[in-house]
Amino acid sequence: MLPMSLAQIAEVVQGQMHQVPDPDAVVTGPVVVDSRQAVPGSLFVAFVGERVDGHDYAIAAVTAGAVGVLASRPAAGPAIVVPNVLDALCALTSWTARRMSATARIGVTGSSGKTSTKDLLGQVLCRLGPTVATAGSQNNEIGVPLTVLSAPSDTKYLVLEMGARGIGHLSYLTGMVPLDVSLVLNVGSAHAGEFGGREATAQAKGELIEALEPDGAALLNADDPLVAAMASRSEAPVTYFGCSPQADIRAENVALNERGQPRFDLVTPAGKAPVTLQLLGVHQVSNALATAAVAHTLGMGTAEIADALSCAVATTGSRMQLHERADGVTVIDDAYNANPDSVAAALRALTSMGGADRRTVAVIGEMRELGADSAAEHRAVGELAGGLGVDVVVGVGGGEAGQVVAGAAAKGAVTHLTADRGAAADLLAGLLEAGDLVLVKASLGAGLQALVRDLLDKTTGR
Incomplete structure (x- = not known):
């Protein structure tokens, strides 16, 4: 995270310092919710869960080098005490995200393919500059803050997987982290029981597009009618990706090799280049095109996008x-x-x-x-x-x-x-x-x- 003293953090989250011998002690990151991940310079966030109370592990985090603890009651070691830890984490994240002026903040959502696409983006965009992407599938109201607060000050591209299980979830996340690029992959049957159907799912996923300012970029799947229709909800310019001939970023001549790896010609407004993915399954073509749309929007050339996609591998476990x-x-x-x-x-x-x-x-x-x-x-x-x-x-x-x-x-x-x-x-x-x-x-x-x-x-x- 951006270096901040405990006193500065307490001011941002409107908390009270407790047993803090040095208010000027600086947190340089990361922010962690598991005491086993605490390292020198980190901030430990003590959540109270159904089975585990993070306050019980505050001393372990401080012993491992955490500068302090964000807590809802006094804890062992230097602590910033707040009424609600999640609200405080959100406030700290919002404060930080709005000061990342040199960082392109990219949000990714969809019923399926979010993690695979996020992993591709992390590997492709790093060719343009320092990139931080969501670890695993930490895409909720805790995971998104942890990703934002893990980004060093020189981060150029911040890739945030954003999940939703109902109306308003993405509005909450984008209210916390303003986006420069919003990418919607698809609207499927995942969580249909919670959303109430695909149309309700589309309504929720489209919140990612509505959050953009006019100078942002909306990237939509032309092959999914419910996603393509989200263009009407965008104040920002829209770029379409997909296999449709009308897509701005599209795939032509798609085929699978004997190992189930897709091959295709990547077509962008700037040219054409061949891609052979290391990933398995034709469904990965859509994820690759989504990644290409982001990279193209951020200025990467077609040949370099194709080469980066061809070199990318699956980095999150148990996914094909x-x-x-x-x-x-x-x-x-x-x-x-x-x-x-x-x-x-x-x-x-x-x-x-x-x-x-x-x-x-x-x-x-x-x-x-x-x-x-x-x-x-x-x-x-x-x-x-x-x-x-x-x-x-x-x-x-x-x-x-x-x-x-x-x-x-x-x-x-x-x-x-x-x-x-x-x-x-x-x-x-x-x-x-x-x-x-x-x-x-x-x-x-x-x-x-x-x-x-x-x-x-x-x-x-x-």
Whole structure:
């Protein structure tokens, strides 16, 4: 973060200093909410959670080098005490973000692809200058402040993944951090149960566009009608990306190689250049075009954008990451999160990689937050898997996993339904053979990230 003394921070957040021997002691960052991440010069924020009270770990943070603690009650060591820690963190973030005059602040939202696109942006924009991007998927009212406050003073590009689960969430985030560039990827079925449908989702996602000043830049997916329609909500100039011939930044001649990696010609108003992504699945083309739209807007040349995209790799775990086992089984780890759109994209990638010579196995856990359409969406995923020609579909967990299996069986796939990760691991241990291609896809919390580790441990001996 920008260097600030404890006295300055207390003034910004309207807090009271408690047991602060040196009010001029300077916080140079980072701001952390986990005492184990505290380092010399950091500020520890003590949240009270359902299971853990951060105040109990204040002394550990200070011992590790934290200059002070932002707290809602007196804590061990130098503390700035405020009525509400989250409000204070928001105030500190807002104060900091508005003083980053030399930094382009870029917001990314969408129903799917946010993290992959954010990771691409971090790798592409660093060619233009010092870049900070959201770590993992820290895209909420705590994660966004932590990203802003982690940015050194020389940061030129700040890439912020911004999530929303309802109307007003993005307005809250953009009220805290004014944006120079707003990027909307898509409007899908993720969190449909919370939003109340795709139209309500579009209303919420469009808040990112409404937040722009007239001198900002709105970047919209021309292939998604609900996103493209957000142009009417923008006071800033709009640039469209997509495979549509009308898109300003578009892909032509899209194809997948034998490893499931997309190849295409990137077309911008400044020229054309070939791209071969290191990422898996044709759905990554849209994420790459979104990244190209940002880079083009910020002044990068077409050839350099194409080269940077071709060199970029998956940096956040459990997102279409390929692992080759010693026994010839290939595991695709996409177990971080799942919604109908992302599952469909992963299944298409699986079958394109499998071809005619490899047996394909899809291990699918339950999708969350789909509301009244949950059963139908799960069955549709199973039907798609069977219709695409996936050879074996394994459903994991109770409830809607049975709908996945039923849908797949109706389309001719061999199916299995397992109760949990342990049962799935035992089943796959006896099922998999050399040459099989296995996709593991599930929502966060379904336990299938651990299943991936089980699958890899079978031949590594770990």
